[in-house]
Amino acid sequence: MTPEEEAEFVRRRKSRNVVLGLVLGGFVVLFYFITIAKML
Amino acid sequence: MDAPAAPAVRMPAEWRDFFALTKPRVISLVVFTGLCGLLAAPGSINPVLGFTAILCIALGAGGAAALNQWWEADLDKGMKRTARRPLPMGRLGKDDARDFGVLLSAVSVGIMGLAVGWLAAAILALSIFYYAVIYTIWLKPRTPQNIVIGGGAGAFPPLIGWVAVTGDVTLMPVLLFAIIFIWTPPHFWALALFVQTDYAKVGIPMMPVVAGEKSTRRQIFGYSIALLLVSLLPWAIGGTGTIYGIAALALSGTFVALAVPVATRMAAAEDAMKPEKRLFAYSVFYLFALFAALVADRLILA
Numbered sequence: 648m649t650p651e652e653e654a655e656f657v658r659r660r661k662s663r664n665v666v667l668g669l670v671l672g673g674f675v676v677l678f679y680f681i682t683i684a685k686m687l
Numbered sequence: 688m689d690a691p692a693a694p695a696v697r698m699p700a701e702w703r704d705f706f707a708l709t710k711p712r713v714i715s716l717v718v719f720t721g722l723c724g725l726l727a728a729p730g731s732i733n734p735v736l737g738f739t740a741i742l743c744i745a746l747g748a749g750g751a752a753a754l755n756q757w758w759e760a761d762l763d764k765g766m767k768r769t770a771r772r773p774l775p776m777g778r779l780g781k782d783d784a785r786d787f788g789v790l791l792s793a794v795s796v797g798i799m800g801l802a803v804g805w806l807a808a809a810i811l812a813l814s815i816f817y818y819a820v821i822y823t824i825w826l827k828p829r830t831p832q833n834i835v836i837g838g839g840a841g842a843f844p845p846l847i848g849w850v851a852v853t854g855d856v857t858l859m860p861v862l863l864f865a866i867i868f869i870w871t872p873p874h875f876w877a878l879a880l881f882v883q884t885d886y887a888k889v890g891i892p893m894m895p896v897v898a899g900e901k902s903t904r905r906q907i908f909g910y911s912i913a914l915l916l917v918s919l920l921p922w923a924i925g926g927t928g929t930i931y932g933i934a935a936l937a938l939s940g941t942f943v944a945l946a947v948p949v950a951t952r953m954a955a956a957e958d959a960m961k962p963e964k965r966l967f968a969y970s971v972f973y974l975f976a977l978f979a980a981l982v983a984d985r986l987i988l989a
Binding site for chain 1: 698699700701702733735736739742801802
C-alpha cells in the first residue's frame with residue numbers, strides 16, 4: 648500500500664467507526680426512552 | 688517457512704455506500720405512508736413508540752433494499768439508471784451487502800416486536816420477505832406481472848403503521864394496502880414506457896417489452912379506473928369523512944384524466960413521451976396528496 652492509499656484506508660475506517668458509534672449511541676438513547684415509555 | 692505474499696488489502700467501503708444500499712429515496716416514501724397509516728388509525732400511541740414503529744419500518748425497508756441490490760448486482764451493472772450503485776461499481780463487497788441487509792432486517796423486526804408489538808413485527812417481517820425473496824428473487828425475473836406483485840411490497844407500510852396503533856388488522860388498513868397495490872402498476876409502467884430499453888437489455892420481463900406497448904397503455908388505464916374505485920372505498924364504508932372523500936375523488940379523477948392520453952396514443956419515433964412523463968410525475972404527487980388527505984381528514988374530523 649502506498650502512503651496515499653494507507654491514508655485513505657485510515658480515513659475510511661475512521662469515518663465508518665464514527666458513524667457506527669453514533670448509530671449505537673442512538674440506539675442506547677432510543678432503548679432508554681422505549682423503556683420509560685413502556686413503564687408508563 | 689516461506690513468508691506468505693502480502694495479502695491485497697481491500698479498501699474498506701465508505702459508510703455512504705452502505706447508506707446508499709438502503710435506497711434512501713424509496714425510504715422517504717415508505718416513511719411517509721407508514722406515518723400516515725399510524726396517524727390515520729383510530730386510537731393513540733405513545734410518541735416514542737410511534738417513532739420507534741416508523742424507524743423500524745424504515746430500517747426494514749432499508750434491509751430489504753440492501754438484499755434486493757445484493758441479489759441484482761449483476762443486473763444493475765447492465766442498466767444506466769443503476770450502474771452507479773455501490774455494488775456494480777465495486778465499492779462494496781457483495782457478502783457485506785447481504786450481511787448488512789440481513790442485519791438491518793433482523794434488527795428492525797426485533798425492535799418492532801419488543802417495543803411496539805409482535806403483530807406489527809410479523810407483518811414487517813412478511814413485507815421484507817415478500818420484497819427480498821418473493822419479488823426480487825422469485826417473480827421479478829420470471830413474469831411481466833412482476834410490478835403488480837412488487838406493488839404489494841410497497842403497500843405494507845401504512846398497514847404496519849396502522850397495526851402498530853390498533854394491534855389488529857381491520858378492513859381500513861387493508862384498503863390502504865389495496866390503494867398502493869393498485870397504484871403501483873400504472874405508476875411504474877408509465878416510467879417503463881420511457882425507459883424500457885434498459886430493462887430489455889438485462890432480461891427483466893417488463894410489461895411493455897413482453898406484452899407490447901399497446902397492451903401496457905390499455906392496462907395503465909384499467910388500473911387507473913380501479914384506483915379511482917378503490918381509493919373511494921374508505922369513504923364509502925364510512926371509514927373516513929368528506930375531506931378524504933372529496934380529495935380522493937378529485938385526485939383519482941385527475942389520475943384517470945391523465946391516463947387517457949397515455950392509453951389512447953402510441954409513441955412515435957423520437958417521441959418526447961410527454962403524457963407518460965406527466966402521468967409518472969403526477970402519480971408520485973398523487974400518493975403523497977391522497978395519504979395527506981387521509982391524515983387531515985382524521986385529525987380535523989375525529
